[in-house]
Amino acid sequence: MDTLLQIILATLAGGVLSMLAAALATLVLLERWLPRLVSFAVGAMLAAAFLDLLPEAVNAGLDVEEAGAVVLGGVMLFFVIEKLALWRHAHGVYHHEPAIRVSGPMVLVGDAVHNFVDGVLIAAAFLQSTELGTAATLAVIAHEVPQEAGDFMVLLHAGYTRRRALVLNALCSLASVVGGVLGYLLLLQMQAAVPYALAISAASFIYIAVADLIPDLHHNHGGRSAVSQLAMIAAGIGLILAGHLLHGQHVH
DSSP, X not given: XXXXXXXXXXXXXXXXXXXXXXXXXXXXXXXXXXXXXXXXXXXXXXXXXXXXXXXXXXXXXXXXXXXXXXXXXXXXXXXXXXXXXXXXXXXXXXXXXXXXXXXXXXHHHHHHHHHHHHHHHHHHHHHHOHHHHHHHHHHHHHHHHHHHHHHHHHHHHTXXXXXXXXHHHHHHHTHHHHHHHHHHHSHHHHHHHHHHHHHHHHHHHHHIIIIIIHHHHTTOOOXXXXXXXXXXXXXXXXXXXXXXXXXXXXXO
C-alpha cells in the first residue's frame, strides 16, 4: 500500500475513530452521570498535559526550562484571549447567541493542535516502517480516547449542545489528517515545530482545568460531593495514565 495512503488511513483512525469512540462513551453510556464528569475532565486534562504532552515536548527537543517557558507563555496567552472574549461578550457582540463559556473554543483549539501533532508523529513513524507506523497509530488511539472524552465533557459543560460538540470535535479530529499529509510532504519542517505545539496544547489544557473547571467544582461544598469529585479526578488521571503506559508499550 502507498505510504501516503497508509498515513491518511492511520490518521483517520487515530483522530476520527478515537473521537467517535469517546463520543459514544460520553454521550450515550455516561450521559446520566455527565454533571459529575466535569471532575473526570479535570483529571483527564491535567494528566494529559503533565504526563503526556509535556514529556513528549521534552522528548521532541525542548529542554525542561524551554518547555516551562512555552507553557507559561501559553497560559498567559489563553488568559488574554479569555479576557478579550469576555470583554466582547460584555459589549454585546454575542447578544443574540446562547451563552457559551470561553473554555469551549479554547479546548477546541488545544485539541486541534494536539491532533495535528499526532498526525505529524504518525507520518514520521510510517516513513520509517509500516510496523512502526501501526504501533504509533495504536498508541495515539490509546491516549486519544480518554482525552477526547474529557474534551466532550468540557464542551457540554461550556454550553454546547451534544450535536454541536460532536460536529466541532469531528472537525478538530481532521487536523490529524492534515498533520499526517504535511508531515509526509514536509517532515523536517514539521518536526521542528512539534515540541512547541505540544507545549502550547498542554498550556491550553492546564488553563481550562484550573481557570474554568476547578472553580465550578468548589460551588459544591458538601463532604460527600468533595469525595465524589476527588474520586472522579483520580479516575480521569488513571485513565490517561493507563493510556500513557499502553502508549509506551506500543512505542517500545
